[in-house]
Amino acid sequence: MIVISVLRELRRLAEQTPAHRDRHVDLLRAIAIVTVVVGHWLAVHVTYDGTLRGDSVLALAPWTRPSTWLFQVMPVFFLVGGFANAASLASHRERGGSTTGWLLRRTDRLVRPATALLAVLALAALLSRALGVDPGLIGTAVWLAAIPLWFLMAYLAAVVFTPPMLALHRRYGLAVPIMLTLLVGLGDAARLGLRIPYVGEANFLFAWLAVHQLGFAWQDGRLPDRRGIAIPLTLAGLGALVLLTVLGPYPISMVAVAGQEIHNTSPPTLALMALAATQTGLALLVHDPARRWLRRLGPWTAVVTVNSVIITLFLWHMTAAVLGVLALYPTGLLPQPPPGSPAWLALRIPWLLVLALILTVLVAVFGRIERRRGPHPGPGRATGVLPNLLTLTGTAGVLAGLLGIALAEPGDHHPAGLPTPALAAYFAGAAVLRLARQMRRPHQRSSDSCCAAVRPGRGN
Template sequence: MAAHPVRVARRMMRRARRLAERTPPQRERYVDLLRAVAITAVVIGHWLSIYVTHDGRGFHGGSILEVASWTRPLTWLFQVMPLFFLVGGFVNAASLASHRGRGGNATGWVLSRTARLLRPTTVLLGGMVVAALTAGVLGTEPALIGEAVWLTSIPLWFLVAYIAVMVLTPPMYALHRRAGLAVPIVLTALVGGGDLARLVPAVPYVGQANFLLGWLAVHQLGFAWQDGRLPSRRSVALPMAAAGSVALVLLTVVGPYPVSMVGFGGEKVQNTSPPTLALLALAVTQAGVALWMRDRGDRWLRRLGPWTVVVAVNSVIMTLFLWHMTAVVIGVLALYGTAVMPNATPGSALWVLLRVPWLACLALILALLVAVFGRFEQRTRPRAGSVSAVRGVLPTALTVAGAGAVLAGLLALALAGPGYHGPAGLPVRVLVAYFGGVAVLGLVRWRYSHPAQE
């Protein structure tokens, strides 16, 4: 049994090498590299930001950002979700244009794209439910089950924003074709207005729109990069990176925004909940650096070895992201309170030194999880008769309703917070909304992926 994940990993790498060798020359390989780098940075950043202690009363922990202020500037390196949305905009624009070029339409595109995200997500949620039910039967304390489920579900919060901007890609791309870079500029101004509204008690909740507006702005930059309106020339990239960096320093060091680009308890304003102008300044900086590095990155990826690694990571990228906090839960239960991971004051020299075995152990656990669950993501591939054009009011309405239900379920999960939410580990409304939405999307997708039944 122990050798099984190893055999699976070897098969994954052999498959990745075959795919790498067959990559068409026109593929934008650098975008795949950025996506792999972004997700890897998120995973390592989350692993480093957690501190845990263990005593006779059980496990205790939190974010290192709360107790060690010297770690907060480091979030400028590890907060790379803007980079992921930039790449998402590039890829979604290219995919939508290609889909329409083959005779498809917006509804068919949304159905196809959501399949790639929701299959591995559904596997994770199903696994969480099974694990929670099993732990309850074995007599695990409800509070511990609730904490474990909450930690495991953290990656799902990000999907609320990403699925929303992805579903909105067809109309937003049409707007981009008309107005170009004016769209992210206007969205940035709206984010600034939302920031201001958050400070005025008379207009509550208005600033929460930045959860969507902020990420839409970065996603639109990806559109501009894909169609050449934001060229990867040094004359554009360097001023862009410099302007973003200056704005970031002014807004945080001089201005009212916190330095940390990752939110934590006790902050009056958080740069990610919802996204602020400071986070958009970081996004502009990252976009400028990415554009500047594009040519040399592309040349490097023409070598088979590096490109094979990038292909391998991207083939299971959602699995890596979705399961990395599960690795934390397993690692905490297995390591803390042992000689491998003794208690240390968070932020101390010993605590920093212990990050080495901590990261190594979590990487091994995550590799095993990917070997087991990565196959579900890799099976999500276009097939003969896959969704192309979906005509009619009813299937379009069902697609919108299904996507809305999925978003409602994931949003309810994010808002539920830590705590015990019943034997299944998740609130009932989350299970009903999410799995109901997945079922509706799956039904429409199945109906329109079998043209022989027309």
């Protein structure tokens, strides 16, 4: 009955979607996350001979690496994130809202699902340790399940930087992402050419902010979705990608492969920026036909349904993979042919189906946390220094915690499977953000969130 009620509510929201909403943006968001989930699942290679061992298919079967040009679609998520954040912030300010209030509203949808994931992982690790499970296995399993948090950290940082970066965009336009891309290139040169340590780490910020800025330009029309712009951008991006990888120094894989000196995502490189330009051009190119297709209630309801739990879907997909490994390999239910072989390719179908079933159950259990409307600030102006200070402190704590978790190596980080200082910083920051929301008109509800199910309103 609960599932039927939720589906009816989602269909009602789909029917009530305002005509001015750009549904193509929501479609791209859903496609990006689903593609990343499937790509991660396909890249996993597990063997069991009394001990579970894992590796990446990309390392074991090099011929699969070009497929990452299709499955590495995080640039699309940041592109539509920039579009949605620009629209949302403009709408919030038109209603008299403050930057602090917007940040509290926008981060809430990200922090709540992440808090649930980390709490469950920590409790599972503590329980497993008490039951005598091998600490190394606990550490590896928790580390794998927490992999999606690196993305959350990067996207949350982009959300936090939205107000000042949007101001830069309004003054300098497309010069901002161009300059950020040049900084990525300088970081590559310093790291790869001059061998200067750590300087390239700034590309984690510069690269994703550059793609986010393209979303701003798309939203306000400076990057129009016309064939005269989309086709040259696609071809230029693809040409640069081929030159940088096939003829240049960058690897073909758009996902990190163990043993390679250069990884295109850790930190992001110019090759990844070329892929982002290609994907941006394609997104603009299909804009009009996609919008026409999404006028149909069936496809649009499906998009609304996925977007209603988009963060939950992403955060829990590696947990589903861990549970699938434990269910299929020690029990002998899934054979272990060589990766990349015809038998391995055929077995990817039942592997994906089992993981999809597990993830469906996880989303059914935890998706309500993302859909639930907790205490949100109202649209009014800040009532004092304290809410602003709490927002800044809480956001810093959450980002510091996520950074510590993302930097952790696989292994035994007792007692909760992840670095204790990072967990403490994250949970403290999340608690402070919740307090800040409660202080700002908690009786009012928000209808605006970064990846929410579509609700009547002005912003994407």
